[in-house]
Amino acid sequence: MTELTTTDAAELGRLLAAGEVTAAEVTRAYLDRIEAEDGALGAYLHVDAEAALRSAEQVDAARAQGGELGPLAGVPLALKDVVVTEGVPTTSGSKILEGWRPPYDATLAARLKTAGTVLLGKTNMDEFAMGSSTENSAYRVTRNPWDHDRIPGGSSGGSSAAVAGGLAPWAIGTDTGGSIRQPAAVTGLVGHKPTYGSVSRYGLIAFSSSLDQAGPMARTVLDAALLHEAIAGHDPLDSTSIDFPVPVLAEAARRGAEGDLAGLRVGVVTELGGDGHTDGYDQGVLARTAETVALLESLGAEVRPVSCPAFDLALPAYYLIAPSEASSNLARFDGVRYGLRVGDDGNRDLDEVMALTREQGFGPEVKRRIILGTYALSSGYYDAYYGQAQKVRTLITRDFTTAWDDVDVLVSPTSPTVAWPVGARVDDPIAMYAADLCTLPASLAGVPAISVPCGLSEGLPVGFQIMAPALADDRCYRVAAALEAAQDAARGSRFLGQLPVRSAA
Numbered sequence: 001m002t003e004l005t006t007t008d009a010a011e012l013g014r015l016l017a018a019g020e021v022t023a024a025e026v027t028r029a030y031l032d033r034i035e036a037e038d039g040a041l042g043a044y045l046h047v048d049a050e051a052a053l054r055s056a057e058q059v060d061a062a063r064a065q066g067g068e069l070g071p072l073a074g075v076p077l078a079l080k081d082v083v084v085t086e087g088v089p090t091t092s093g094s095k096i097l098e099g100w101r102p103p104y105d106a107t108l109a110a111r112l113k114t115a116g117t118v119l120l121g122k123t124n125m126d127e128f129a130m131g132s133s134t135e136n137s138a139y140r141v142t143r144n145p146w147d148h149d150r151i152p153g154g155s156s157g158g159s160s161a162a163v164a165g166g167l168a169p170w171a172i173g174t175d176t177g178g179s180i181r182q183p184a185a186v187t188g189l190v191g192h193k194p195t196y197g198s199v200s201r202y203g204l205i206a207f208s209s210s211l212d213q214a215g216p217m218a219r220t221v222l223d224a225a226l227l228h229e230a231i232a233g234h235d236p237l238d239s240t241s242i243d244f245p246v247p248v249l250a251e252a253a254r255r256g257a258e259g260d261l262a263g264l265r266v267g268v269v270t271e272l273g274g275d276g277h278t279d280g281y282d283q284g285v286l287a288r289t290a291e292t293v294a295l296l297e298s299l300g301a302e303v304r305p306v307s308c309p310a311f312d313l314a315l316p317a318y319y320l321i322a323p324s325e326a327s328s329n330l331a332r333f334d335g336v337r338y339g340l341r342v343g344d345d346g347n348r349d350l351d352e353v354m355a356l357t358r359e360q361g362f363g364p365e366v367k368r369r370i371i372l373g374t375y376a377l378s379s380g381y382y383d384a385y386y387g388q389a390q391k392v393r394t395l396i397t398r399d400f401t402t403a404w405d406d407v408d409v410l411v412s413p414t415s416p417t418v419a420w421p422v423g424a425r426v427d428d429p430i431a432m433y434a435a436d437l438c439t440l441p442a443s444l445a446g447v448p449a450i451s452v453p454c455g456l457s458e459g460l461p462v463g464f465q466i467m468a469p470a471l472a473d474d475r476c477y478r479v480a481a482a483l484e485a486a487q488d489a490a491r492g493s494r495f496l497g498q499l500p501v502r503s504a505a
């Protein structure tokens with residue numbers, strides 16, 4: 001039965017539908033692994049084994065009665081703790097929300113429930129999704145299953161560790177500036193940031209509303225596509241939701257796996273690790289990227305370098321825009337409406353209670369961003385900082401638009417480096433921010449981008465990023481699936497050879 005936790009989700013769905021295994025058996029296998037491994041890994045903030053088994057048994061009962069069930073029914077799942085879940089603790093990795101049990105489900109959580117998935121638990125994350133290593137969590141450190149002394153990426157590092165470590169078959173992450181793609185890259189997973197507005201943000205605890213987007217993290221391209229399809233589509237509860245048919249993604253992944261990319265025009269972004277732009281990049285990352293580009297060529301793609309000069313400015317622009325929006329979004333945590341309240345002894349006024357609550361409830365990175373964002377938005381500085389950053393954002397979007405005249409997809413490394421040692425960047429925010437170098441342009445322009453494993457460097461996973469025009473998410477999946485199939489064939493095995501599943505002993 002141990003194989004259940006190394007079986008991909010698509011196959012689990014098939015085994016469940018064929019009656020070869022029950023949802024309760026699959027769920028129990030995962031709960032056993034969580035029990036054995038999560039003490040060391042720290043992937044989860046909350047696991048409710050009884051609730052998980054109960055919902056698995058409901059799926060089994062419905063199936064036994066001959067109910068018409070979807071392809072995901074009975075497959076377990078983990079959700080990043082930024083996703084609001086009815087009656088289930090939701091903290092966004094922050095002490096200020098400790099103990100909060102939301103009275104409603106995020107749209108994506110509701111859709112996954114309706115699809116019959118079984119919620120294993122809520123995963124650890126950087127506080128309010130601010131970070132690239134999950135070390136900004138107010139609760140615990142999460143370890144990379146490939147090497148427990150290294151970070152699992154962030155901010156969706158609990159989700160990446162859970163899936164890579166075999167503690168969930170797949171998981172939902174959110175990506176504001178790279179938080180799905182980078183943790184997927186450094187743990188050897190597939191992670192996709194959907195086109196902005198194509199997955200509902202209703203019930204995601206807001207960080208930077210013009211950037212936040214939820215998406216799948218999985219062990220295979222097909223699994224990511226299946227999970228993505230289940231959460232995508234218009235939602236009247238989210239005013240930025242695009243009214244557009246759910247994209248056909250699993251089919252694109254299956255077609256891509258046939259491996260024919262003849263005629264596909266691929267642009268390799270010069271500014272992301274190309275000639276003259278290699279500062280801060282690992283040699284091993286650059287080598288794997290070059291090999292993957294060569295592999296694309298061998299599958300029939302036409303490859304050319306593409307210069308996107310404004311991408312050089314993505315980091316400073318993002319680190320003004322995201323904190324600005326965060327400073328506004330986080331104003332709702334006032335000690336009155338949710339979670340923590342400090343100093344409400346009948347003698348203090350509202351301002352004092354609010355200040356004490358925020359002092360205790362927010363961690364250092366969150367405070368840094370609120371202060372930075374408030375400053376950038378303040379009168380007299382608004383045009384110089386926030387306004388200027390928005391202009392840069394427009395230039396980045398224009399670089400993409402110009403590129404789409406000549407190429408179908410743009411590619412780059414996902415992360416400039418492999419996973420670094422726990423603790424190595426915690427005292428150096430700028431070094432932490434540098435992890436987002438390659439992922440920020442697609443975030444600022446709202447276009448879809450996927451990270452797919454492309455081999456190892458120093459024994460650690462490297463990710464390859466594929467970006468496509470808005471609403472062409474299917475193209476990301478097609479190209480990623482072609483690469484995955486070619487790499488699996490060359491290696492003679494899947495998942496970068498093996499899941500880095502370790503025993504706690």
Ligand code: GLN
Pocket residue numbers: 129130131132154155174175176177178179180207322433436
């Ligand atoms: N690392 C980036 C940040 O700290 C991105 C985070 C994210 O995508 N949520 O803001």
